[in-house]
Every structure is written in structure tokens, then in C-alpha cells.
Amino acid sequence: MGKGKILIADDEEVLRDLLQDILEKEGYQVLTAKDGEEALEIFFETEDIDLILLDVLMPKIDGWKVLTEIRDYSNVPIIMLTALGTSKDEIEGLLAGADDYIAKPFSYEVLLARVNTQFRRNNIEQTEPMEVGSIKIDQLRQKVFVENKFVRLNNKEYHLLIYLVKNKGIVLNRYQIVTTIWGYDYEGSERTVDTHVKMLRAKLGLCGDYIRTVRGQGYCFEIN
Incomplete structure (x- = not known):
């Protein structure tokens, strides 16, 4: 096989x-x-x-x-x-x-x-459903719902959201995010992270505020 x-x-x-x-x-x-x-x-x-x-x-x-x-x-x-x-x-x-x-x-x-x-x-086996605030994540089908409405994310945005959610309350710097989502051999700029976070926030609507920018450090997923 x-x-x-x-x-x-x-x-x-x-x-x-x-x-x-x-x-x-x-x-x-x-x-x-x-x-x-x-x-x-x-x-x-x-x-x-x-x-x-x-x-x-x-x-x-x-x-x-x-x-x-x-x-x-x-x-x-x-x-x-x-x-x-x-x-x-x-x-x-x-x-x-x-x-x-x-x-x-x-x-x-x-x-x-x-x-x-x-x-x-x-x-990677990811099957358990997740629910954080108004966001629901069906990991088996890799689908995301915000206030029960389906939100279409591309592969990178989906895995970025999963990584942030699984590290809820922890500040993640751009290097950590790049190496986890893109891999250690990634040769592009770390500003790619900022671009993807911006796109992810926009797609999550009001729930985009869950992704907090920590100046000089990186990003943190928190629910107010």
C-alpha cells in the first residue's frame, strides 16, 4: 500500500x-x-x-x-x-x-x-471534537464551525487554529508556529505567520478576537 x-x-x-x-x-x-x-x-x-x-x-x-x-x-x-x-x-x-x-x-x-x-x-490521528467559546472543530472531518455556521479554512489555517487552541493561554512565538505548521526546513519569512493569523481572524469573524497579539512575543489563544 x-x-x-x-x-x-x-x-x-x-x-x-x-x-x-x-x-x-x-x-x-x-x-x-x-x-x-x-x-x-x-x-x-x-x-x-x-x-x-x-x-x-x-x-x-x-x-x-x-x-x-x-x-x-x-x-x-x-x-x-x-x-x-x-x-x-x-x-x-x-x-x-x-x-x-x-x-x-x-x-x-x-x-x-x-x-x-x-x-x-x-x-496524525486527530478525531476528538473540540469546542472553544463559539468555535466547534470536527477533527475527524477537519471542519470548523463558528456559531454553528461552517467556515472554510485552507489546510494551513486549519492546523494553525488547532495548534493555537491546543496551546490555549500560552504565548507562542513566530518561530514555534513556523516550525510546527510549516516544518523545520521552511525557508520563507516568519511574517508568513502574521499573514495567516490575519486571514484566520477574518474568517473566524467575532471569534477572531480569541487570537490575541502579544507585542514583541507572538500570539496567544484566549477566550475573554
């Missing part, structure tokens, strides 16, 4: 085939798409995809549009692959719902570590 099913969407055939070979040797089942249109077709025809490696610059439909369309239906982890290596592009991807962002060229060891981190995080 394989470790999980991964969809690779990239128009570079050599890179696509190389990634497929590396991931299959690691024990993953791999599907490939040569453009954004094919990526969407495969995704919606295949119910059990566990992770997507998604190139940004693809023909027919680019990676940003593919990401947006998938996020309307699923919280499947998505790692963006792109030659656009600026912080603006990284933030744009994270705001659109990406879980990670790797700039080309990258080492295959780094990519494999990021993939394995996503699978470890999502394979």
Missing part, C-alpha cells in the same frame, strides 16, 4: 517525469498533468488525491486559477512550484489558499522534505 496519492501539474515534461520518479521511489502514487485544464480534470475525477504539486505558469489555465477553483471545493494540501521567487508572489499564493511555496530551481531533497511534512501533519 502506497504512502498517499500526489498530483503533479507542470508543463515541463522533464521536471514532471523526474518528480514522478522521485516520489514513486519514495512510495507515493503519482498522477501527472501537463497543464491547468488537465490538472482540474484529474482532480475532480479522482476523489482520493492527498496532495498537489502545482506549477504557477502553465498553459490553458494557470496555477493561480487552478488553486482558486480547487479551494472552492477542497482543503487538500497544495504546494506551489514557481520560478516567480519574490515575497509578493509567495504572499499571493498563501492568500489564495496554498499550503506551501517552493521557488524554482529547488533541491529535490527540500521538495521531498516538504511533501513528507505535509503527509506527516495530515496523517
